[in-house]
Amino acid sequence: MLHHTFIPAEDGNTETIVLLHGFGGNSRIWKYQIPLLSKYYNVLTIDLPSHNEGNLRLSELDVTLDAIAKEILAVCDHYSVRHATFMGVSLGTVFVKYIEAYYPDYVDFGILVGAVATVNSLLRACAGVFSRIGDKLPFAAVYHVFSWIIMPGKRNEESRSIFRKCAVALNKKEFKLYMHIFNQAFRFSKMFELELHPENIYISGKLDTCFLRRTVREAKQTAGRMIQMAACGHVCNIVQKNRFNRLMLELLDRDPADAATAAT
Template identity: 30%
Template sequence: MLHYRTYEVGQDAPWVTFVHGAGGSSSTWFKQIREFRKEHNVLLIDLRGHGKSEGGRWKKGDTFLDISKEVIDVLDELNVEKTHVIGMSLGTIVAQTMADNYPDRVKSLILGGAIIRFDIRTKLLLWIGRATKRFVPYMFLYKLFAYIIMPRKQHEESRLAFVNEAKKMYQKEFIKWFSLTKLINPYLTRLQTSTTDIPTLFLMGDEDYLFIPPIEEAVRKSEVFEFIKIKNCGHVCNIEQPEIFNKLSIDYISKIEQTKAVPG
């Protein structure tokens, strides 16, 4: 089972599950814990091969569905029937996969630095990465992608946070995760049409130039999706602008909880 930590305030408090991005770990949510644990039961998870979760769990043909099932297994272990899910970067794909395949377990999605489609630039970068991943040190590739996605000086803290966590991974684990990106575009396109019954908030830094355009397009097509840009912020908005990220997320969860509490 995946490694996890919980902070519980009471049986009636809503659960919030945090899913980190590729190369990160549950520790990248350190700026959220204090605020969320005041009124929420908090679940922090290390995805396979990250943080304190063991590596070597991969089987041939594993997909994001297998990864999301491991998160569901933790919910089962804790007897958590339903949870709000907050994902960051590649963790947003895991969160959306949970909502797609286990909709009765997900109250809402809050997707930070969300990935819902790769544009031509990103696809080219990923192709180069896949072509060189077996003979180029994975940390070189990871640092390169981190600088491309988070290029500005004000992005340095979040960039270093993920780079330092990624150093704890093994090359084989990185290759397995990287391989998941190969068929990701058609998969994500389907997710956008199959998860529309789940209340969803996209939180994006206004400097997250690679991933904002597809979000704007998806939100225009859906009445359920909400989208807020955070000013002066890059891809990892929970680290760069934690006060704003926390307030927007908690307010959204409160709104969903109040809506569900109204009879009929």
């Protein structure tokens, strides 16, 4: 079973929110949101395969979106979570969308932070190259380059730093396998755009140069709601944590005044 943490709601609420991190990270990416969410919801954080020490590795599974999605849902089933709000960041949003598309009964609605949609030619080319020879290149240099492509510029410095610290749990073999997952994700995103998913709320930074334009298109074509945060890049929940928390509470119909105490 995937590494995970279940935090019961402080107010005794039976609703659950499932949190999925992105590539190279782990559930610490939600450190500014978990204390706030756990006031009102059962919080279930799930680490993707090969992320976090001792976790199930991608090399032990079929290297497919479906295999990972089924492992995520196995954790949900373990806690009898049959219907929940799912919130993902970056690559985690792909699995939220995949579960919506193929296992829709599990998802009430999705909050997609820094969503990965169809991508530009640079990232697609990098994923293609790294999927073939990523295990033959200096590993630190590979994920340094990859993090800069996804999160360029000074405003994303904190996000890149967290990515690099967390990515040490990966190794060359697992990194290379995840490039295959990215290639599948890009193809899946093209199919996802052909469906209507009004249950989705997209939150992206206006400075998310890698994904924003195509995410806006996906939100429009799938009838989702698109929210853009100013002065913010790919990982909005870290770069603009206070504003993000207020927005998140509004979307969840909770008191946004609580956000100030959670993000300090």
